[in-house]
Amino acid sequence: MNISLHDKRFEPYIKEVAIQNRISAIAEQLSDDYRGKRPLFISMLNGAFWFTADLLKSFTGDCEISFVKYRSYQGLQSSGEVMQSLGIDVDIKDRDVVILEDIIDTGRTLSVFLEILMQHQPGSVKIATLLIKPETLQFPLVPDYVGFEIPNDFIVGYGLDYDGLGRNLRNLYVLEK
Template identity: 50%
Template structure:
């Protein structure tokens, strides 16, 4: 049973999206990807740490040959974006000529995604797309074309299902929003 409210550091959070709602969104994304990549073998590049649950559940729902790799970037401090993106752990696979799909937990300002699209695009993949579980359209500061979006949400600070507040909260199967 999931708690009615959670407390992380100095903040309170209330239930926002259930694990069942997340599973439905992921199933829809998987169906799109299964169709769009039916004749390809895409490389999924999951952005750590936040996307680990999303990436695991999405790949379990795919029925196409595919590979996965992980990169780590950071642009958050506490509850707000620093606006600076630092690549911490880079991609080791050769992606030239490959179909690449970046897996991200959430796109809000778009700083991280802009940097990733530019960096990976320079390596000349056959195609480069983004699949994000969450998107905050009102927060975008970059023009981005994100083909695969699980859920568009308002500008609420959320935790759970891989998303954290200063390291805490990733382990919850549901998503909570700050109150």
């Protein structure tokens, strides 16, 4: 069923069951990769909060969680500027860090955050993202865990929004063409 948010129409794209299955697979892989360790998961707010919650419910080891908030989107497009609202508030020196991201589009936000993160001297850094748009990537980022590779379409739902609306949708929706 198609939906309307503000002045735009969206059609179904990826169903919740497929999202949950993929997140469970990523959580299993992370659990294996960090067996016997205590990683610090850093969730990129606001969009990654659903991905983070579902992933950590399936992670089987000890872990810690922290949140940061950076944004670069206004409406349907990236503003080109990365703005920080909430920064790193825990000691990450020599820690195994896993960044949890909802979507990697151009990679600008994550690239800026990684520069800041590296100043805190983590022991290791891995990236897990629910979605990536390989054709729009402008920064040399290679996530270690990827839910879905998608084309350059505007997506809402499952934590992603269009001007504040749509984050609460259980499925992912794509902008109608």
